[in-house]
Amino acid sequence: MASERVWTAGLLVIGDEILSGRTEDRNVAPVATWLNLQGVRLAEVRMVPDDAGRIADAVNAMRGAYDYLFTTGGIGPTHDDITVDAIAAALGVEVVVHPRARAMLEAHYQGRGELTEARLRMARVPAGAELIENVATGAPGIRAGNIFILAGIPKVAAMMLEALSGQIEGGRPMLSRTIGCWVPESEVADLLRITEGAHPGCQIGSYPFFREGRAGANFVIRGTDAAALDACHADLCARLAAAGRACVAEGL
Amino acid sequence: MASERVWTAGLLVIGDEILSGRTEDRNVAPVATWLNLQGVRLAEVRMVPDDAGRIADAVNAMRGAYDYLFTTGGIGPTHDDITVDAIAAALGVEVVVHPRARAMLEAHYQGRGELTEARLRMARVPAGAELIENVATGAPGIRAGNIFILAGIPKVAAMMLEALSGQIEGGRPMLSRTIGCWVPESEVADLLRITEGAHPGCQIGSYPFFREGRAGANFVIRGTDAAALDACHADLCARLAAAGRACVAEGL
Numbered sequence: 316m317a318s319e320r321v322w323t324a325g326l327l328v329i330g331d332e333i334l335s336g337r338t339e340d341r342n343v344a345p346v347a348t349w350l351n352l353q354g355v356r357l358a359e360v361r362m363v364p365d366d367a368g369r370i371a372d373a374v375n376a377m378r379g380a381y382d383y384l385f386t387t388g389g390i391g392p393t394h395d396d397i398t399v400d401a402i403a404a405a406l407g408v409e410v411v412v413h414p415r416a417r418a419m420l421e422a423h424y425q426g427r428g429e430l431t432e433a434r435l436r437m438a439r440v441p442a443g444a445e446l447i448e449n450v451a452t453g454a455p456g457i458r459a460g461n462i463f464i465l466a467g468i469p470k471v472a473a474m475m476l477e478a479l480s481g482q483i484e485g486g487r488p489m490l491s492r493t494i495g496c497w498v499p500e501s502e503v504a505d506l507l508r509i510t511e512g513a514h515p516g517c518q519i520g521s522y523p524f525f526r527e528g529r530a531g532a533n534f535v536i537r538g539t540d541a542a543a544l545d546a547c548h549a550d551l552c553a554r555l556a557a558a559g560r561a562c563v564a565e566g567l
Numbered sequence: 568m569a570s571e572r573v574w575t576a577g578l579l580v581i582g583d584e585i586l587s588g589r590t591e592d593r594n595v596a597p598v599a600t601w602l603n604l605q606g607v608r609l610a611e612v613r614m615v616p617d618d619a620g621r622i623a624d625a626v627n628a629m630r631g632a633y634d635y636l637f638t639t640g641g642i643g644p645t646h647d648d649i650t651v652d653a654i655a656a657a658l659g660v661e662v663v664v665h666p667r668a669r670a671m672l673e674a675h676y677q678g679r680g681e682l683t684e685a686r687l688r689m690a691r692v693p694a695g696a697e698l699i700e701n702v703a704t705g706a707p708g709i710r711a712g713n714i715f716i717l718a719g720i721p722k723v724a725a726m727m728l729e730a731l732s733g734q735i736e737g738g739r740p741m742l743s744r745t746i747g748c749w750v751p752e753s754e755v756a757d758l759l760r761i762t763e764g765a766h767p768g769c770q771i772g773s774y775p776f777f778r779e780g781r782a783g784a785n786f787v788i789r790g791t792d793a794a795a796l797d798a799c800h801a802d803l804c805a806r807l808a809a810a811g812r813a814c815v816a817e818g819l
Contacts, residue, residue, distance in 0.1 A: 328612075331772055331789070344589075346588075394771075433756030502685075504683070
């Protein structure tokens with residue numbers, strides 16, 4: 316199999332509320348799943364506080380390391396929303412009011428109150444950036460080069476991703492097959508390692524659990540070639556059966 | 568107020584299953600909350616795949632940047648559990664079998680099956696490391712210098728943290744007060760900024776939401792001085808009331 320270009324992305328989650336433990340992040344898994352549908356691997360996540368220097372450092376480290384960088388959080392109208400300023404500083408560009416973002420906000424607030432200075436903050440972008448549509452609140456996301464700046468509220472972030480679907484280049488999505496088995500993973504550790512070794516291009520992850528007083532595990536086979544995954548799946552099922560362990564083909 | 572030593576920690580979440588979107592992390596918020604009780608601020612989180620080089624790079628970046636580094640994931644018995652090896656490589660030390668860890672596993676598996684080679688993997692530690700107790704599964708966590716290596720399964724990680732409570736040095740915990748208000752945050756953005764400016768040592772975060780068809784927000788005041796927080800809380804309530812906005816003192 317010829318080696319193929321693998322497209323990667325980083326995700327930067329911005330917000331004091333995440334690092335204080337007050338708010339559980341709800342964006343990592345949906346962003347990861349969406350990226351995979353675009354043929355892009357989520358390669359790293361970082362979470363940093365609302366601190367301009369910390370945000371800019373992470374942005375510069377990650378935008379160079381991966382094909383794409385996504386950020387969530389810190390693009391609202393209040394004083395603690397500093398993501399745009401921090402990213403503009405990281406890129407060495409000015410912050411400007413985007414005329415179409417201003418028009419979108421004007422349309423959204425028509426009949427709902429004034430377009431105040433605070434609300435107009437949500438039309439500010441790093442110079443040269445484009446907008447990512449958001450039908451929910453009128454305040455758009457932002458694309459600045461390979462950086463995609465999304466809202467922190469999961470529902471709004473999801474709408475922005477929806478608007479980006481099919482818009483970024485990727486490669487072959489990572490596929491997976493799951494096998495569930497009522498076995499302590501330590502009993503089949505050798506079997507797993509040997510099976511993985513026999514199927515190049517397939518990785519097997521083992522995810523143990525305890526339920527109903529019994530030990531079990533899900534074995535997740537990952538790779539980009541469906542036929543290779545199916546062969547590995549069949550082989551692993553057969554080996555588990557030969558070891559006296561019935562398996563559940565769809566996982567437990 | 569004299570400036571005081573602030574103790575910080577990083578958290579490294581290790582696992583392909585997190586970055587693929589298959590599994591939602593459930594450790595960040597509990598680790599953050601536990602750290603704060605120890606008087607330590609969670610300053611950064613990174614999530615990386617089961618890749619020895621990527622783990623080692625993140626470990627070396629974070630163990631130097633913060634007082635403590637916590638890791639979750641990758642310490643089980645299967646071939647994809649490579650955290651101990653990666654951290655030993657990052658530290659430039661050998662991997663050794665810890666005699667007490669071996670004894671703990673022997674005791675745990677007595678009557679539950681053999682202490683196989685795979686299970687013995689869970690007694691391996693970077694040379695010079697100490698153990699963190701785990702009554703749940705017999706497989707201990709590991710302390711190597713300022714690095715604390717925890718299990719990925721949230722219940723097991725929580726037990727290891729419990730065993731560490733009161734064992735690490737910290738400073739004053741970050742305290743918080745929350746005010747809830749049925750107001751679009753953009754309407755009170757100036758008021759929030761001005762109130763924060765009037766209370767040195769207090770930060771105000773604004774967390775908007777939409778519920779029952781109405782816009783509201785929680786304003787979270789953070790700082791280490793309880794009296795200063797109370798004063799800021801009272802001031803913010805008074806300013807919101809003067810602006811015609813009743814507030815809910817405990818948050819919404």
